Amino acid sequence: MAASLRNTLRRALLYVPGSSQRFLDKSWLLTADCVAYDLEDSVTPHKKAEARRLVRQALDQPAPPTIRERAVRINSVDSGLALADLSEVLQSPNLTTLVVPKVHSASDLTFITDVIAHTLGSDTFAQRKDSLSILALVESARSLTNLNEICRATPLLQGLIFAAEDFALDLSLTRTPSLTEFLFARSAIVTAARAHGLPSTMDLVCTAYRGAEGLRILEEECRGGKTLGFNGKQCIHPTQVETVQRVFAPEVEEVEWAVRVVVADGKAGSQGRGAWTLDGKMIDAPVVEKARAIMRRAELCGVDITGLQEKWKDQEPE
Numbered sequence: 001m002a003a004s005l006r007n008t009l010r011r012a013l014l015y016v017p018g019s020s021q022r023f024l025d026k027s028w029l030l031t032a033d034c035v036a037y038d039l040e041d042s043v044t045p046h047k048k049a050e051a052r053r054l055v056r057q058a059l060d061q062p063a064p065p066t067i068r069e070r071a072v073r074i075n076s077v078d079s080g081l082a083l084a085d086l087s088e089v090l091q092s093p094n095l096t097t098l099v100v101p102k103v104h105s106a107s108d109l110t111f112i113t114d115v116i117a118h119t120l121g122s123d124t125f126a127q128r129k130d131s132l133s134i135l136a137l138v139e140s141a142r143s144l145t146n147l148n149e150i151c152r153a154t155p156l157l158q159g160l161i162f163a164a165e166d167f168a169l170d171l172s173l174t175r176t177p178s179l180t181e182f183l184f185a186r187s188a189i190v191t192a193a194r195a196h197g198l199p200s201t202m203d204l205v206c207t208a209y210r211g212a213e214g215l216r217i218l219e220e221e222c223r224g225g226k227t228l229g230f231n232g233k234q235c236i237h238p239t240q241v242e243t244v245q246r247v248f249a250p251e252v253e254e255v256e257w258a259v260r261v262v263v264a265d266g267k268a269g270s271q272g273r274g275a276w277t278l279d280g281k282m283i284d285a286p287v288v289e290k291a292r293a294i295m296r297r298a299e300l301c302g303v304d305i306t307g308l309q310e311k312w313k314d315q316e317p318e
Protein backbone atom coordinates (compact mmCIF):
# COMPACT_ATOMS: atom_id res chain seq x y z
CA MET A 1 0.00 0.00 0.00
CA ALA A 2 2.89 2.27 0.73
CA ALA A 3 3.72 3.22 -2.84
CA SER A 4 0.15 4.31 -3.39
CA LEU A 5 0.58 6.94 -0.68
CA ARG A 6 2.44 9.06 -3.19
CA ASN A 7 0.08 11.54 -4.78
CA THR A 8 -2.61 10.24 -2.51
CA LEU A 9 -5.43 12.02 -0.81
CA ARG A 10 -4.31 13.99 2.20
CA ARG A 11 -7.05 16.38 3.31
CA ALA A 12 -6.96 16.30 7.10
CA LEU A 13 -3.65 15.79 8.93
CA LEU A 14 -4.46 15.26 12.61
CA TYR A 15 -1.68 15.75 15.14
CA VAL A 16 -1.73 13.26 17.99
CA PRO A 17 0.59 14.22 20.89
CA GLY A 18 3.09 11.38 21.07
CA SER A 19 3.62 11.54 24.82
CA SER A 20 0.00 10.74 25.66
CA GLN A 21 -1.13 7.14 25.65
CA ARG A 22 -4.72 8.41 25.99
CA PHE A 23 -4.47 10.39 22.71
CA LEU A 24 -2.63 7.58 20.95
CA ASP A 25 -5.31 5.07 21.99
CA LYS A 26 -8.02 7.43 20.83
CA SER A 27 -6.37 7.77 17.42
CA TRP A 28 -7.15 4.11 16.63
CA LEU A 29 -10.85 4.93 16.63
CA LEU A 30 -10.63 7.81 14.18
CA THR A 31 -11.43 8.08 10.51
CA ALA A 32 -8.81 10.32 8.98
CA ASP A 33 -6.71 10.67 5.83
CA CYS A 34 -3.54 11.17 7.84
CA VAL A 35 -2.72 10.81 11.51
CA ALA A 36 0.57 12.43 12.52
CA TYR A 37 2.05 11.27 15.83
CA ASP A 38 3.76 14.34 17.19
CA LEU A 39 7.19 14.33 18.81
CA GLU A 40 7.69 18.09 18.49
CA ASP A 41 5.84 20.96 20.13
CA SER A 42 3.05 19.03 21.87
CA VAL A 43 5.72 17.09 23.80
CA THR A 44 7.64 18.76 26.61
CA PRO A 45 11.46 18.34 26.60
CA HIS A 46 11.55 15.88 29.49
CA LYS A 47 8.97 13.64 27.75
CA LYS A 48 10.75 13.38 24.41
CA ALA A 49 12.33 9.97 25.05
CA GLU A 50 9.11 8.47 26.38
CA ALA A 51 7.13 9.89 23.43
CA ARG A 52 9.57 8.28 20.96
CA ARG A 53 8.96 4.92 22.62
CA LEU A 54 5.16 5.31 22.67
CA VAL A 55 5.03 6.47 19.07
CA ARG A 56 7.20 3.56 17.95
CA GLN A 57 4.82 1.15 19.75
CA ALA A 58 1.81 2.77 18.08
CA LEU A 59 3.48 2.63 14.66
CA ASP A 60 4.35 -1.03 15.04
CA GLN A 61 0.69 -1.94 15.32
CA PRO A 62 -1.05 -2.43 11.96
CA ALA A 63 -3.11 0.56 10.83
CA PRO A 64 -6.86 0.37 11.23
CA PRO A 65 -8.51 0.65 7.80
CA THR A 66 -10.12 3.96 8.79
CA ILE A 67 -6.72 5.65 8.79
CA ARG A 68 -5.16 6.02 5.35
CA GLU A 69 -1.71 7.24 6.34
CA ARG A 70 0.35 7.32 9.52
CA ALA A 71 2.98 9.98 9.81
CA VAL A 72 5.37 11.12 12.51
CA ARG A 73 6.27 14.74 13.13
CA ILE A 74 9.87 14.59 14.31
CA ASN A 75 11.74 17.41 16.01
CA SER A 76 13.47 19.98 13.84
CA VAL A 77 17.02 19.50 12.60
CA ASP A 78 18.26 22.49 14.61
CA SER A 79 16.79 21.07 17.85
CA GLY A 80 19.46 18.36 17.87
CA LEU A 81 16.73 15.75 18.48
CA ALA A 82 15.92 14.77 14.91
CA LEU A 83 18.58 12.07 14.68
CA ALA A 84 17.29 10.22 17.75
CA ASP A 85 13.69 10.56 16.51
CA LEU A 86 14.57 9.18 13.10
CA SER A 87 16.64 6.34 14.51
CA GLU A 88 13.60 5.17 16.47
CA VAL A 89 10.71 5.67 14.04
CA LEU A 90 12.51 4.50 10.90
CA GLN A 91 12.75 1.05 12.47
CA SER A 92 9.02 0.64 11.96
CA PRO A 93 8.15 -0.65 8.47
CA ASN A 94 4.73 0.97 8.88
CA LEU A 95 6.13 4.50 8.81
CA THR A 96 5.32 6.10 5.47
CA THR A 97 5.52 9.82 6.14
CA LEU A 98 7.81 12.16 8.03
CA VAL A 99 6.55 15.61 8.88
CA VAL A 100 9.62 17.81 9.29
CA PRO A 101 9.16 21.05 11.21
CA LYS A 102 11.07 24.31 10.89
CA VAL A 103 12.55 23.60 7.49
CA HIS A 104 14.47 26.82 6.95
CA SER A 105 16.56 25.79 3.97
CA ALA A 106 17.28 22.86 1.67
CA SER A 107 20.04 21.62 3.97
CA ASP A 108 17.45 20.64 6.61
CA LEU A 109 15.89 18.23 4.15
CA THR A 110 19.16 16.92 2.73
CA PHE A 111 20.22 16.13 6.30
CA ILE A 112 16.99 14.18 6.90
CA THR A 113 17.34 12.33 3.59
CA ASP A 114 20.97 11.42 4.37
CA VAL A 115 19.97 10.12 7.80
CA ILE A 116 17.18 8.03 6.26
CA ALA A 117 19.54 6.56 3.65
CA HIS A 118 22.20 5.85 6.26
CA THR A 119 19.81 4.39 8.85
CA LEU A 120 17.99 2.13 6.42
CA GLY A 121 21.08 1.05 4.50
CA SER A 122 21.28 1.21 0.73
CA ASP A 123 19.17 -1.87 -0.09
CA THR A 124 16.28 -1.02 2.24
CA PHE A 125 16.44 2.65 1.22
CA ALA A 126 16.17 1.64 -2.43
CA GLN A 127 13.15 -0.54 -1.59
CA ARG A 128 11.41 2.01 0.60
CA LYS A 129 12.25 5.30 -1.06
CA ASP A 130 9.18 5.22 -3.29
CA SER A 131 6.94 4.70 -0.28
CA LEU A 132 8.49 7.16 2.17
CA SER A 133 7.31 10.73 1.94
CA ILE A 134 8.44 13.93 3.58
CA LEU A 135 6.13 16.85 4.29
CA ALA A 136 7.99 20.06 5.14
CA LEU A 137 6.65 22.67 7.55
CA VAL A 138 7.20 26.20 6.34
CA GLU A 139 7.12 28.43 9.39
CA SER A 140 9.76 31.15 9.10
CA ALA A 141 10.75 34.06 6.89
CA ARG A 142 13.90 32.18 5.87
CA SER A 143 11.87 29.20 4.84
CA LEU A 144 9.59 31.33 2.72
CA THR A 145 12.46 33.00 0.91
CA ASN A 146 14.10 29.61 0.25
CA LEU A 147 11.02 27.83 -1.06
CA ASN A 148 12.42 26.96 -4.47
CA GLU A 149 15.54 25.29 -3.10
CA ILE A 150 13.50 23.53 -0.38
CA CYS A 151 11.14 22.10 -3.00
CA ARG A 152 14.12 20.79 -4.99
CA ALA A 153 16.03 19.43 -1.96
CA THR A 154 14.94 15.78 -1.99
CA PRO A 155 12.87 13.44 -4.16
CA LEU A 156 11.16 12.29 -0.94
CA LEU A 157 9.39 15.64 -0.57
CA GLN A 158 5.67 15.29 -1.25
CA GLY A 159 4.21 18.43 0.21
CA LEU A 160 4.44 21.71 2.09
CA ILE A 161 2.61 22.66 5.26
CA PHE A 162 2.08 26.20 6.50
CA ALA A 163 2.42 26.67 10.26
CA ALA A 164 0.99 30.00 11.31
CA GLU A 165 1.96 30.19 14.97
CA ASP A 166 5.73 29.88 14.52
CA PHE A 167 5.54 32.06 11.41
CA ALA A 168 3.72 34.77 13.40
CA LEU A 169 6.37 34.50 16.09
CA ASP A 170 9.20 34.82 13.57
CA LEU A 171 7.70 37.85 11.87
CA SER A 172 6.27 39.45 15.04
CA LEU A 173 2.81 39.24 13.55
CA THR A 174 -0.46 38.91 15.39
CA ARG A 175 -2.90 36.39 13.98
CA THR A 176 -6.28 37.93 13.16
CA PRO A 177 -9.55 36.17 12.21
CA SER A 178 -9.26 37.42 8.61
CA LEU A 179 -5.81 35.75 8.24
CA THR A 180 -4.83 38.50 5.75
CA GLU A 181 -1.43 38.83 7.47
CA PHE A 182 -0.64 35.33 6.13
CA LEU A 183 -1.89 35.85 2.59
CA PHE A 184 1.54 36.27 1.01
CA ALA A 185 3.01 33.26 2.81
CA ARG A 186 0.07 30.99 2.05
CA SER A 187 -0.04 31.95 -1.64
CA ALA A 188 3.73 31.57 -1.97
CA ILE A 189 3.58 28.06 -0.48
CA VAL A 190 0.78 26.90 -2.74
CA THR A 191 2.48 28.40 -5.80
CA ALA A 192 5.88 26.84 -5.03
CA ALA A 193 4.32 23.42 -4.41
CA ARG A 194 2.50 23.56 -7.74
CA ALA A 195 5.60 24.77 -9.57
CA HIS A 196 7.58 21.80 -8.29
CA GLY A 197 4.83 19.23 -8.69
CA LEU A 198 4.37 18.51 -4.98
CA PRO A 199 0.90 17.01 -4.50
CA SER A 200 0.13 18.13 -0.91
CA THR A 201 -0.40 21.63 0.38
CA MET A 202 -1.69 21.76 3.94
CA ASP A 203 -3.04 24.92 5.47
CA LEU A 204 -2.66 26.37 8.96
CA VAL A 205 -4.17 24.89 12.13
CA CYS A 206 -7.51 26.32 13.23
CA THR A 207 -6.89 26.83 16.93
CA ALA A 208 -10.60 27.14 17.75
CA TYR A 209 -11.98 23.64 18.17
CA ARG A 210 -14.78 23.81 20.73
CA GLY A 211 -18.51 23.78 19.98
CA ALA A 212 -20.53 25.26 17.14
CA GLU A 213 -18.48 28.46 17.04
CA GLY A 214 -15.27 26.47 16.68
CA LEU A 215 -16.75 24.51 13.77
CA ARG A 216 -18.01 27.70 12.11
CA ILE A 217 -14.56 29.27 12.24
CA LEU A 218 -12.99 26.04 11.02
CA GLU A 219 -15.35 25.80 8.03
CA GLU A 220 -14.65 29.42 7.09
CA GLU A 221 -10.89 28.83 7.31
CA CYS A 222 -11.17 25.66 5.21
CA ARG A 223 -13.08 27.49 2.47
CA GLY A 224 -10.54 30.32 2.51
CA GLY A 225 -7.63 27.87 2.25
CA LYS A 226 -9.28 25.92 -0.55
CA THR A 227 -9.82 29.16 -2.46
CA LEU A 228 -6.10 29.92 -2.18
CA GLY A 229 -5.25 26.49 -3.61
CA PHE A 230 -4.53 24.39 -0.51
CA ASN A 231 -5.77 20.82 -0.72
CA GLY A 232 -5.74 20.00 2.98
CA LYS A 233 -5.44 21.33 6.49
CA GLN A 234 -3.77 20.43 9.77
CA CYS A 235 -6.06 19.50 12.67
CA ILE A 236 -5.42 19.41 16.38
CA HIS A 237 -8.65 17.82 17.57
CA PRO A 238 -10.70 14.87 16.24
CA THR A 239 -13.82 17.04 15.95
CA GLN A 240 -12.11 19.06 13.20
CA VAL A 241 -11.39 16.13 10.88
CA GLU A 242 -14.85 15.60 9.38
CA THR A 243 -15.28 19.26 8.40
CA VAL A 244 -11.81 19.45 6.86
CA GLN A 245 -12.30 16.26 4.85
CA ARG A 246 -15.72 17.38 3.65
CA VAL A 247 -14.68 20.86 2.56
CA PHE A 248 -11.46 19.68 0.88
CA ALA A 249 -13.35 17.02 -1.10
CA PRO A 250 -14.95 18.14 -4.37
CA GLU A 251 -18.57 19.22 -3.91
CA VAL A 252 -21.40 17.14 -5.39
CA GLU A 253 -22.34 19.79 -7.99
CA GLU A 254 -18.69 20.16 -8.95
CA VAL A 255 -18.32 16.42 -9.56
CA GLU A 256 -21.53 16.23 -11.60
CA TRP A 257 -20.33 19.15 -13.73
CA ALA A 258 -16.94 17.46 -14.21
CA VAL A 259 -18.55 14.18 -15.33
CA ARG A 260 -20.84 16.03 -17.76
CA VAL A 261 -17.86 17.91 -19.21
CA VAL A 262 -15.80 14.75 -19.73
CA VAL A 263 -18.70 12.76 -21.21
CA ALA A 264 -19.66 15.59 -23.60
CA ASP A 265 -16.02 16.25 -24.47
CA GLY A 266 -15.65 12.69 -25.74
CA LYS A 267 -18.51 13.37 -28.16
CA ALA A 268 -17.25 16.84 -29.11
CA GLY A 269 -13.80 15.35 -29.78
CA SER A 270 -15.18 12.70 -32.12
CA GLN A 271 -16.92 15.53 -34.00
CA GLY A 272 -13.55 17.32 -34.25
CA ARG A 273 -14.58 20.14 -31.89
CA GLY A 274 -11.84 21.26 -29.47
CA ALA A 275 -13.91 24.13 -28.08
CA TRP A 276 -17.59 23.68 -27.41
CA THR A 277 -20.33 24.83 -25.01
CA LEU A 278 -22.00 23.47 -21.88
CA ASP A 279 -24.72 25.37 -20.01
CA GLY A 280 -23.94 28.40 -22.18
CA LYS A 281 -20.24 28.43 -21.20
CA MET A 282 -17.24 27.74 -23.40
CA ILE A 283 -15.34 24.52 -22.66
CA ASP A 284 -11.86 23.82 -24.05
CA ALA A 285 -8.76 21.77 -23.16
CA PRO A 286 -7.80 23.35 -19.77
CA VAL A 287 -11.40 23.20 -18.58
CA VAL A 288 -11.60 19.52 -19.55
CA GLU A 289 -8.30 18.82 -17.76
CA LYS A 290 -9.66 20.53 -14.64
CA ALA A 291 -12.81 18.38 -14.89
CA ARG A 292 -10.66 15.23 -15.11
CA ALA A 293 -8.67 16.33 -12.03
CA ILE A 294 -11.91 16.87 -10.08
CA MET A 295 -13.07 13.38 -11.08
CA ARG A 296 -9.78 11.79 -9.98
CA ARG A 297 -9.92 13.50 -6.61
CA ALA A 298 -13.63 12.68 -6.17
CA GLU A 299 -12.86 9.03 -6.83
CA LEU A 300 -10.17 9.06 -4.13
CA CYS A 301 -12.74 10.62 -1.80
CA GLY A 302 -15.05 7.66 -2.39
CA VAL A 303 -17.53 9.24 -4.85
CA ASP A 304 -19.24 6.75 -7.17
CA ILE A 305 -17.85 8.07 -10.46
CA THR A 306 -19.04 5.07 -12.48
CA GLY A 307 -22.60 5.69 -11.29
CA LEU A 308 -22.36 9.35 -12.29
CA GLN A 309 -20.93 8.47 -15.71
CA GLU A 310 -23.92 6.18 -16.23
CA LYS A 311 -26.32 8.92 -15.09
CA TRP A 312 -24.83 11.45 -17.55
CA LYS A 313 -23.97 9.12 -20.44
CA ASP A 314 -26.35 10.98 -22.77
CA GLN A 315 -24.81 14.40 -22.10
CA GLU A 316 -24.16 16.13 -25.42
CA PRO A 317 -22.05 19.21 -26.15
CA GLU A 318 -24.23 22.23 -27.00
Ligand code: COA
Binds near residue numbers: 038
Ligand atom coordinates in the same frame (compact mmCIF):
# COMPACT_ATOMS: atom_id res chain seq x y z
N1 COA B 1 -5.62 13.19 18.93
C1 COA B 1 -6.30 12.13 19.39
N2 COA B 1 -7.30 12.23 20.30
C2 COA B 1 -7.58 13.45 20.77
C3 COA B 1 -6.89 14.59 20.32
C4 COA B 1 -5.87 14.43 19.38
N3 COA B 1 -5.17 15.45 18.89
N4 COA B 1 -7.40 15.67 20.94
C5 COA B 1 -8.39 15.23 21.75
N5 COA B 1 -8.50 13.89 21.65
C6 COA B 1 -9.45 13.01 22.30
C7 COA B 1 -9.30 13.02 23.81
O1 COA B 1 -8.42 11.98 24.17
C8 COA B 1 -10.71 12.77 24.26
O2 COA B 1 -10.98 11.41 24.13
P1 COA B 1 -11.38 10.54 25.42
O3 COA B 1 -12.43 11.36 26.13
O4 COA B 1 -11.88 9.25 24.85
O5 COA B 1 -10.10 10.43 26.18
C9 COA B 1 -11.57 13.42 23.20
O6 COA B 1 -10.75 13.51 22.05
C10 COA B 1 -12.05 14.78 23.60
O7 COA B 1 -10.94 15.56 23.96
P2 COA B 1 -11.12 16.98 24.70
O8 COA B 1 -11.41 16.73 26.14
O9 COA B 1 -12.08 17.79 23.93
O10 COA B 1 -9.70 17.59 24.49
P3 COA B 1 -8.58 17.82 25.59
O11 COA B 1 -9.00 18.96 26.45
O12 COA B 1 -8.24 16.52 26.23
O13 COA B 1 -7.36 18.28 24.69
C11 COA B 1 -6.08 19.68 23.24
C12 COA B 1 -7.43 19.46 23.92
C13 COA B 1 -6.13 20.86 22.30
C14 COA B 1 -5.01 19.88 24.33
C15 COA B 1 -5.77 18.37 22.44
O14 COA B 1 -6.78 18.23 21.50
C16 COA B 1 -4.41 18.33 21.79
O15 COA B 1 -3.40 18.11 22.46
N6 COA B 1 -4.36 18.45 20.46
C17 COA B 1 -3.12 18.34 19.70
C18 COA B 1 -2.20 19.50 19.96
C19 COA B 1 -0.97 19.38 19.12
O16 COA B 1 -0.59 18.32 18.67
N7 COA B 1 -0.30 20.50 18.89
C20 COA B 1 0.88 20.52 18.07
C21 COA B 1 0.54 20.61 16.62
S1 COA B 1 -0.04 22.20 16.15
Ligand code: MG
Binds near residue numbers: 165
Ligand atom coordinates in the same frame (compact mmCIF):
# COMPACT_ATOMS: atom_id res chain seq x y z
MG1 MG C 1 5.57 24.98 14.63
